[in-house]
Amino acid sequence: MNETELMDQPAANAPALDAGTQAIFVDYLLHLGDNGLILGQRLGEWCGHGPVLEEDIAMTNIALDLIGQARMLLTRAGEIEGAGRDEDALAYTRDALAFRNLLLVEQPNGDFALTMVRQFLFSAWSYELYRRLTASTDPGLAAIAAKAVKEAAYHRRHSGEWLIRLGDGTAESKRRAQDALDDLWIFTDEMFEAQPGDAALAAAGLIPEPSSLRPDWEAMVERVLAEATLTRPDPGFRREGGRTGRHSEYLGHILSELQFLQRAYPGAQW
Amino acid sequence: MTNVTGLQAGESAEEQAFQAKIDREERIEPKDWMPEGYRKTLVRQISQHAHSEIVGMLPEGNWVTRAPSLKRKAVLLAKIQDEAGHGLYLYSAAETLDASRDEMTEALHDGRAKYSSIFNYPTLSWADIGAIGWLVDGAAIVNQVALCRCSYGPYARAMERICKEESFHQRQGYEIMMVLAQGTPEQKEMAQDALNRWWGPALMMFGPHDSNSVHSSRNMAWKIKRRSNDDLRQQFIDMTVPQAEYLDLSIPDPDLTWNEETGHYEVGPIDWDEFERVVKGGGPVGRERIRDRRRAWEEGAWVREAALAHAEKRRQRKMQAAAE
Numbered sequence A: 001m002n003e004t005e006l007m008d009q010p011a012a013n014a015p016a017l018d019a020g021t022q023a024i025f026v027d028y029l030l031h032l033g034d035n036g037l038i039l040g041q042r043l044g045e046w047c048g049h050g051p052v053l054e055e056d057i058a059m060t061n062i063a064l065d066l067i068g069q070a071r072m073l074l075t076r077a078g079e080i081e082g083a084g085r086d087e088d089a090l091a092y093t094r095d096a097l098a099f100r101n102l103l104l105v106e107q108p109n110g111d112f113a114l115t116m117v118r119q120f121l122f123s124a125w126s127y128e129l130y131r132r133l134t135a136s137t138d139p140g141l142a143a144i145a146a147k148a149v150k151e152a153a154y155h156r157r158h159s160g161e162w163l164i165r166l167g168d169g170t171a172e173s174k175r176r177a178q179d180a181l182d183d184l185w186i187f188t189d190e191m192f193e194a195q196p197g198d199a200a201l202a203a204a205g206l207i208p209e210p211s212s213l214r215p216d217w218e219a220m221v222e223r224v225l226a227e228a229t230l231t232r233p234d235p236g237f238r239r240e241g242g243r244t245g246r247h248s249e250y251l252g253h254i255l256s257e258l259q260f261l262q263r264a265y266p267g268a269q270w
Numbered sequence B: 001m002t003n004v005t006g007l008q009a010g011e012s013a014e015e016q017a018f019q020a021k022i023d024r025e026e027r028i029e030p031k032d033w034m035p036e037g038y039r040k041t042l043v044r045q046i047s048q049h050a051h052s053e054i055v056g057m058l059p060e061g062n063w064v065t066r067a068p069s070l071k072r073k074a075v076l077l078a079k080i081q082d083e084a085g086h087g088l089y090l091y092s093a094a095e096t097l098d099a100s101r102d103e104m105t106e107a108l109h110d111g112r113a114k115y116s117s118i119f120n121y122p123t124l125s126w127a128d129i130g131a132i133g134w135l136v137d138g139a140a141i142v143n144q145v146a147l148c149r150c151s152y153g154p155y156a157r158a159m160e161r162i163c164k165e166e167s168f169h170q171r172q173g174y175e176i177m178m179v180l181a182q183g184t185p186e187q188k189e190m191a192q193d194a195l196n197r198w199w200g201p202a203l204m205m206f207g208p209h210d211s212n213s214v215h216s217s218r219n220m221a222w223k224i225k226r227r228s229n230d231d232l233r234q235q236f237i238d239m240t241v242p243q244a245e246y247l248d249l250s251i252p253d254p255d256l257t258w259n260e261e262t263g264h265y266e267v268g269p270i271d272w273d274e275f276e277r278v279v280k281g282g283g284p285v286g287r288e289r290i291r292d293r294r295r296a297w298e299e300g301a302w303v304r305e306a307a308l309a310h311a312e313k314r315r316q317r318k319m320q321a322a323a324e
């Protein structure tokens, strides 16, 4: 990480924002980047352990897309922040409190059903989000979204097809898929919950209102659950806090693995 | 002894025509007649090769979550994905010889089928990811370039696709080593330690000396194998020693010398006892590797069953709809 070099470079096409809005926007970009990073990290744990070779390839592929998105988004966050932090400084030297990812993506892989349900709930949301972000007034984010929306469409289709196979497969696969859905449902509200700064970002045309994604997400989820013959869980207790740094116990363990080498050899180049 | 063409007294007309075709450097295709021994040898070799790609995902997968930068993580994920793809092409090539993927998988899990013993060594540091790319993929390329001219069409074509990707892997691995070798003293030590552990096993990847190789001569006549183990090993050594010098790392072999006359490097004795032990007993982590593969397969059984059951339901619904 060559800090002085990065410091002097103004962000390419940075939108003109007041200092307060800029800080909130950086936080939002971290939210998107961290989602990709942490879910990519989780999928990476499957490497070589998938239920069938084709799925090893597919999960690695999705992980690769998500890590790619994380790299672009964290880079953009660093550019707009202007404090000389690049993708690796942001990924490898922040502690859990500074991570902004959804709680959903840090949940453990569990069995294949849990991994696919997690992917579907997330990708159905991120598809709707990136679709709208292609029109962001930040051209940097809009360009990233244009790529990410295509990837999210594939992730949503792939995981959705698995939900249908598992839900409408055998008795065991149905039970596992329903269990996974019941386990993860409490993390879905967080995706549509606005943070105090979001209104200003939405007003500046940088992001959509989080709640505005809900109807399209609901429609997609309803459609797939119906075909999968799975039951939508009752709205129960909701878990949130990812965007304010209140994470589940899992994130600290994820970071201790992710950041191990950078922490053990501070300042080394790799 | 087999003669140069592989033709032997007492061979049938079919066998003679088959061998003549091979001698003319024409490729054998799945629908062509072939001797049972040829088919069996190829199934053994191709499935062994496929299994190596799959088992090889495990030592590298061990570092995915700890890769030291996001770029390295992405490159490593892409490499592992390539290896899974190689496994897939190779299983498909073996399937053209009437071997089923499930049977081949079973043979791997119950120890009947072998895979490259190099993957029975553990990846202990990040430098091992560099060393695997540089040395293991490097050795694989030397072997596989020779196999691109294999007499069996589907195998040769799979090799051509695979070789292109392997050379990327080799360069990426070497680049990891370069950064470490030029990094902090601890990083350089990490790189040297990895070279110390992987050098010997990499030399063993080419198999026993020609004088001890059981299958060689017939496989040469059939052009399943085009160059001898020692020949390929020598090419790898000559290619790799200068690369280590460029990194300023030392090859862990006190007997290594340059022979001015032959224009080749000469290495000290290879530890074949260790090779035997690793092949037979699985090596340091052979048991874990197979246990992990078996576990993934067993734990995935319900997923595969669900996919089949769902496909069957769809088929029936389609038929019903068509009948109405």
Ligand SMILES: [Fe+2]
Binding pocket: B053, B082, B083, B086, B162, B166
């Ligand atoms: Fe490979």
Ligand SMILES: [Fe+2]
Binding pocket: B083, B137, B165, B166, B169
């Ligand atoms: Fe490779």
